[in-house]
Amino acid sequence: MNDTLALARLLQLASPALPVGAYTYSQGLEWAVESGVIRDEAGAARWIGDLLAHxxxxxxxxxxxxxxxxxxxxxxxxxxxLDADFLASRESAELRAETAQMGFSLRRLLRDLRDEGLAPVALVVDPLAEVAFPTVWSGIAATWGIAPHAAVVAYLWSWAENQVMAALKAVPLGQAAGQRLLATLGTRLPALADAALDLPEAAWSNFTPAFALACARHETQYSRLFRS
Incomplete structure (x- = not known):
């Protein structure tokens, strides 16, 4: 696959049009808004930026x-x-259900794309009762010949964009504020991808207690827009 086609495929994987339902999740951000932790653009920037980094x-x-x-x-x-590790790392029932649902939807897309080159990925993930979203996403990205650094940047961008869109609805924020947030977050992604590619597994960490509590408390939040 040439570089231009790989770029097009990467944009497809990172697109909000990918039919996996990512837009229905806030990953605890909605509870952070409800509880007053996030009140404005600055609060959203801190929450999303800290979660992105840590x-x-x-x-x-x-x-x-x-x-x-x-x-x-x-x-x-x-x-x-690694798929089992990721599933085990989900701190709340909603987070586990989210990655399983998105993984299921992306696994179904493997067949719907009618790309014979993706058959080896489907052969591995189809027998699984549950599969994490990053497992299927990484399989597609690797098969399509996307460079690891570009893939990680795009994956992080897709996550950040979804969080910003959730903030626009839940805080709420204006469209210009959303673009400011994305511009600021975007400048951090290349360095985060560099670090991710070099980080030994013993140093991996998702220890973010406030995030875990926000996700768990969202499960019983009375009024909400998002599934998690």
Missing amino acids: AIGRFEAPLLARQMQAWRDTDHAEVLR
């Missing part, structure tokens, strides 16, 4: 990069080990 960038991103390498090496045992 959890998504230090656990989800390096795990995704390692899974891409495992897919390239056809090391399916490693792919499945």
